[in-house]
Amino acid sequence: MDMDSSLGPVDREETLAEKVYRRLRDALVGGRLVPGQKLVHRMLAADLGVSPTPVREALLRLVSEGALELDARGIAWVPRLAVDRYDEIMDLRVELEGRAAARAALLAAPADVEALRGIQVRLMQGRRAKDMRVVLEENERFHFGVIAIARMPVLQRVVESLWVQVGPTISLLIAVPRPVAPEDHPHEAWLRALATHDPEGARAALERDLREHAAMLRPLLAEAPPAEAALRAPRRAAAG
Structure with a gap:
């Protein structure tokens, strides 16, 4: 007897848990959630206007991906x-985003470079206004804009998973403004490399950008407040 291998149609509408997951994931990537911040699912549910169940599912998914942890009471943080x-x-990130930067330099059209230049203008306006929300949002748009030009969807998904883990750390830069003149910002060298189709120049600009951030952030991470250690616990099975 032949087996029916058809799995049948599925409901394509995104579930509430998926929508909440993406909202929280975007907040992590963009540095809008900060290290040490607790994410109590009932409070989040009230803020998002949904029931606690999809929030709980989204938090557990982020815990399983290493983006969040659980404290001794099972509350995500x-x-x-x-x-x-x-x-x-x-x-x-240097390896993967460097590959994307090099490929983007080969594929970038003038319109692509102009779109990125507009993002960089807004980023620098945010810096002058000391508006870190704008700086973080436009920086994210710039980096993922380059990856979009590279047309590497598999690489993009991997990079997104790395940003989810490291995104909140970027918020620590609020305490250490980047001492770089606008004309010497690594994004400017990156834009020139894209405009002139220079793969190695684009890769070098990306690496400089990330390494300069790392040089500022590493000392801050080494000074993690002792109180945070109390939040850590081996329990990872349920969110409070």
Whole structure:
């Protein structure tokens, strides 16, 4: 007897848990959730206007991905990365985003470069206004804009998973403004490399950008408040 291999149609509408997951994931990537911040699912549910169940599911998914941890009571919180884990993530970002930067330099059209230049203008306006929300949002748009030009969807998904883990750490830069003149910002060299189709120049600009951030953040991570250690616990099975 032949077996029917058809799995049948599925409901394509995104579930509430998926929508909440993406909202929280975007907040982590963009540095809008900060290290040490607790994410109590009932409070989040009230803020998002949904029931606690999809929030709980989303939080557990982020815990399983290493983006969040659970304290001794099972409440999700945003961890501050250990220096060695941060270094590993940054090395992977340099490698993967460097590949995307080099490929984007070969594929970038003038319109692509102009779109990125507009993002950089807004980023620098945010810096002058000391508006870190704008700076973080536009920086994210710039980096993922380059990856979009490279047309490497598999690489993009891997990079997104790294940003989810490291994104909250970027918020620590609020305490250490970047001492770089606008004309010497690594994004400017990156834009020139994209405009002139220079893969190695684009890769070098990306690496300079990430390494300069790392040089400022590593000392801050090494000074993690002792109170955060009390939040850590081996329990990872349920969110409070």
